Amino acid sequence: MFEKLINTSVCLPGCGMFVRHGENELAVFHLTDPDRFVVSENACPHASGNLSAGEIIGHCVTCPVHQWKFDLETGYCAGTDDVILKRYECRVENGVVLADLSKPLPVPPPPKYDF
Numbered sequence: 488m489f490e491k492l493i494n495t496s497v498c499l500p501g502c503g504m505f506v507r508h509g510e511n512e513l514a515v516f517h518l519t520d521p522d523r524f525v526v527s528e529n530a531c532p533h534a535s536g537n538l539s540a541g542e543i544i545g546h547c548v549t550c551p552v553h554q555w556k557f558d559l560e561t562g563y564c565a566g567t568d569d570v571i572l573k574r575y576e577c578r579v580e581n582g583v584v585l586a587d588l589s590k591p592l593p594v595p596p597p598p599k600y601d602f
């Protein structure tokens with residue numbers, strides 16, 4: 488079931504935003520080129536850093552604590568296949584970001600990175 492998280496206007500392009508929704512602590516990322524939103528757990532899977540405060544470059548976010556990079560399109564952490572960021576299916580309707588928090592998105596096959 489999709490639940491309302493935030494209005495799109497409060498999360499600027501290229502930025503992340505912390506969102507508490509019930510028991511869930513989430514990060515909503517507003518990616519560009521193309522314009523889209525990604526919803527993930529906020530706690531970095533390494534040591535619980537605040538991912539919503541991380542720098543976004545392209546479709547990757549860098550955790551502000553130890554600078555691990557996560558691909559928001561897959562959930563993978565650069566340099567390892569063992570650390571996966573939980574992401575949730577989301578969509579935008581009438582200027583609102585909605586997410587299905589009932590289960591994380593499936594993890595795709597490991598990608599190849601060159602960064």
Ligand code: FES
Nearest residue numbers: 531534536550553
């Ligand atoms: S807590 Fe995020 S990289 Fe260590």
